[in-house]
Amino acid sequence: MLITLSVSAQKVNVAAAANxxxxxxxxxxxxxxxxxxAKVNLTFGASGMLVQQIQNGxxxxxxxxxxxxxxxxxxxxxxxxxxxxxxxxxxxxxxxISLNVDKLGLNALNDGSVKKIAIANPETAPYGxxxxxxxxxxxxxxGLKSKIVLGENISQTAQFAFTGNAELxxxxxxxxxxxxxxxKGDYYVVPQSLYKPIEQACILIKTTVLNTEAAKFKKxxxxxxxKAIWEKWGYKTIHN
Amino acid sequence: xxxxxxxxxxxxxxxxxxxxxxTAILFVIGFPIAYLLAYRRFPLKSFAEALIxxxxxxxxxxxxxxxxxxxxxxxxxGSFLQRMFxxxxxxxFGGVLIASVIFSMPFMIQPLQNGLTxxxxxxxxxxxxxxxxxxxxxxxxxxxxxxxxxxxxxxxTFAHCxxxxxxxxxxxxxxxxxxxxxxxxIYDEVQAMNYQTANQYSLVLFLISLVxxxxxxxxxxxxxxxx
Numbered sequence: 001m002l003i004t005l006s007v008s009a010q011k012v013n014v015a016a017a018a019n020x021x022x023x024x025x026x027x028x029x030x031x032x033x034x035x036x037x038a039k040v041n042l043t044f045g046a047s048g049m050l051v052q053q054i055q056n057g058x059x060x061x062x063x064x065x066x067x068x069x070x071x072x073x074x075x076x077x078x079x080x081x082x083x084x085x086x087x088x089x090x091x092x093x094x095x096x097i098s099l100n101v102d103k104l105g106l107n108a109l110n111d112g113s114v115k116k117i118a119i120a121n122p123e124t125a126p127y128g129x130x131x132x133x134x135x136x137x138x139x140x141x142x143g144l145k146s147k148i149v150l151g152e153n154i155s156q157t158a159q160f161a162f163t164g165n166a167e168l169x170x171x172x173x174x175x176x177x178x179x180x181x182x183x184k185g186d187y188y189v190v191p192q193s194l195y196k197p198i199e200q201a202c203i204l205i206k207t208t209v210l211n212t213e214a215a216k217f218k219k220x221x222x223x224x225x226x227k228a229i230w231e232k233w234g235y236k237t238i239h240n
Numbered sequence: 241x242x243x244x245x246x247x248x249x250x251x252x253x254x255x256x257x258x259x260x261x262x263t264a265i266l267f268v269i270g271f272p273i274a275y276l277l278a279y280r281r282f283p284l285k286s287f288a289e290a291l292i293x294x295x296x297x298x299x300x301x302x303x304x305x306x307x308x309x310x311x312x313x314x315x316x317x318g319s320f321l322q323r324m325f326x327x328x329x330x331x332x333f334g335g336v337l338i339a340s341v342i343f344s345m346p347f348m349i350q351p352l353q354n355g356l357t358x359x360x361x362x363x364x365x366x367x368x369x370x371x372x373x374x375x376x377x378x379x380x381x382x383x384x385x386x387x388x389x390x391x392x393x394x395x396x397t398f399a400h401c402x403x404x405x406x407x408x409x410x411x412x413x414x415x416x417x418x419x420x421x422x423x424x425x426i427y428d429e430v431q432a433m434n435y436q437t438a439n440q441y442s443l444v445l446f447l448i449s450l451v452x453x454x455x456x457x458x459x460x461x462x463x464x465x466x467x
Binding site for chain 1: 308309311312313314315318328330331409411413414415428430431432433
């Protein structure tokens, strides 16, 4: 029976929050460089959507959420193995291709040219949840409610703003820093004092055969070796 | 009402409104097109037929992508509409309706075209010989002889609209009362793990679609046929 454990490295299927799109590709590249035999598949989506897929038996080994609540939902259902670990802190940004949001800051929200504001679905995307919380705490929500359009995840939200179909988009800073996005528009990093920190946590998914590669990849994600990559993409790291 | 809350009913009404408008618009523009395709020869006719049938094979995401580009105020059409009419199509009922009309076109035109083609030529010729105009012939002779095709076209278009998802998720923006139709609501409720609500929507759509298709299949076998 032991023969089934082949010599080639196991494949790691990662379910990752959509804000990780660029940073995780880079971390994967660094990891594969160190472990040339490793196979890492990345799937991106809204954290809530990924939780739902994992609950329904999707074949993932490792879950990297956009907050520290969605991993607990899986843990509560007994679908995970080991502890939940925070891997980075995300930052919320406002992006626009038509307004100088870096100068206007939150005043951009009240600019007359703003017809649509893209926000990720707050039910499934923590960045969207924070954006709504921010608007509510600033007493702007009721006035802007009719302008809000919901992206299915944070990537689609960014794409609504990137195509100009929404003048403003509340997105992850990591997406605003992507070369295409940064080259075409402006972004404003929302002061972190204005919203609850986006503590992003990860957890291993329970699998029938122990996936040691997944544990190894998790360890790498949490290691100081990735610090520079996280910082490059605008995250606050866990290593100080 | 119990489980049937207002959001649920509003979403279903919006779905019906989108399907109803799409069907009405396509009926008006689809009939002349079907007529031309059935009785006229013109250059590039096969190309025109192919173009109309494209939505049957094309992934909805292709149209969704093009629509998103076209609707953008940064683009030519989008900026024109914005400047001239202060109209924004992305994330609006109008924008979704346009996408829906384009995407359901073959479901209206093909049954109508088939219905027109199936009417014996002698019927039309007899009418012309009696001095009736083409329009009178169309209204008094052709339409009464293709009622099953008309019902099929209308029902198929309506049913197809209800089943639309891909384009709407790309250009809709999930706005309640505007673009959050039932198919989107189902997706949304499943993601949010509200399986009970998803179940209610799904059951309603399942039943409506089943009824519509049953109607179509029952009229496809008319008790008597002419010839």
